[in-house]
Amino acid sequence: MAKILLVEDEASLQATIAYNLKKAGYEIATASDGETALALAEETPPDLVVLDIMLPNMDGLEVCRNLRRSSGVPIIILTARDSEIDRVVGLEIGADDYLTKPFSMRELIARVKALLRRRELTEQDLVARTQAVANVITIDTLSIDVDAYRVRLGEHDINLKPKEFELLLHLVNHRGIVCPTRQLLGEVWGYDYYGDSRTLAVHIHGLREKLDAHPGGSRLIETVRGVGYRFSG
Numbered sequence: 225m226a227k228i229l230l231v232e233d234e235a236s237l238q239a240t241i242a243y244n245l246k247k248a249g250y251e252i253a254t255a256s257d258g259e260t261a262l263a264l265a266e267e268t269p270p271d272l273v274v275l276d277i278m279l280p281n282m283d284g285l286e287v288c289r290n291l292r293r294s295s296g297v298p299i300i301i302l303t304a305r306d307s308e309i310d311r312v313v314g315l316e317i318g319a320d321d322y323l324t325k326p327f328s329m330r331e332l333i334a335r336v337k338a339l340l341r342r343r344e345l346t347e348q349d350l351v352a353r354t355q356a357v358a359n360v361i362t363i364d365t366l367s368i369d370v371d372a373y374r375v376r377l378g379e380h381d382i383n384l385k386p387k388e389f390e391l392l393l394h395l396v397n398h399r400g401i402v403c404p405t406r407q408l409l410g411e412v413w414g415y416d417y418y419g420d421s422r423t424l425a426v427h428i429h430g431l432r433e434k435l436d437a438h439p440g441g442s443r444l445i446e447t448v449r450g451v452g453y454r455f456s457g
C-alpha cells in the first residue's frame with residue numbers, strides 16, 4: 225500500500241482529502257504545518273506528498289525545497305492561485321504536478337495514480353534494462369522503440385526528427401502528468417539551452433501534425449495553457 229503524506233492546514237479540506245485517498249486504498253499521514261511535515265517525512269519516508277502552498281510559518285514552497293534536498297519523492301502542489309505554477313512545477317521548486325483549488329477528488333486521485341505509476345514504471349524500466357529486454361514502450365496502438373528511435377502508430381511508421389522523438393519520449397515517460405515548458409526545454413535541449421518557448425511550440429506542432437495524420441493520433445498531446453504539455457494517450 226503506497227504511503228501518502230498530506231500537508232494541508234484547512235481542517236475540513238484535510239479531512240476530505242484524507243478520507244478520499246484512504247478510500248482509494250492509500251495509507252495516509254497528515255500534517256497541518258511544514259515543520260511537522262518534514263519531521264514526518266524523515267521519520268517514515270512517504271511514496272508521494274500532497275502539499276498545500278499556503279501554510280502557517282513555513283510555506284509549501286519551502287517545504288518542497290526542503291524535501292527535494294534529500295528525496296526524489298513525487299510531490300503534488302495544491303494552490304489557490306495559478307500565477308506561480310510555472311516556477312513551482314518547473315526546475316526551481318521541483319514539484320511534479322499541481323492542482324488549483326477548487327479541484328475534484330477524482331482529479332486528485334487520477335494525478336496521484338499517474339505519479340505513482342510513473343515511479344513504478346521507472347523502477348520497472350531499470351529492471352528491464354539490466355535484463356537487456358528490448359526497450360520498446362507500447363501504449364495502445366502507439367509503440368516507441370527507444371534504442372532504434374522508431375515510432376509506430378497502428379500500422380504506420382511515424383518519421384520524427386530527433387528532437388520530436390525526444391519530446392515524445394519525455395512526454396510519454398511522464399504520461400498523464402503536465403510537463404512544464406521549461407522542463408521540456410531543459411530535458412530535450414539541455415539545461416544550457418537559452419531558446420524560448422517558441423522553439424518548443426514549433427516542435428510540438430510538427431510532432432502533432434505527424435501523429436494527427438493517423439487514426440488515434442489526434443489529442444495524444446494536450447496543451448496545458450500557460451504551463452506546458454501533457455501526454456494523455
Ligand code: CA
Nearest residue numbers: 233276278279
Ligand atoms: Ca492552506
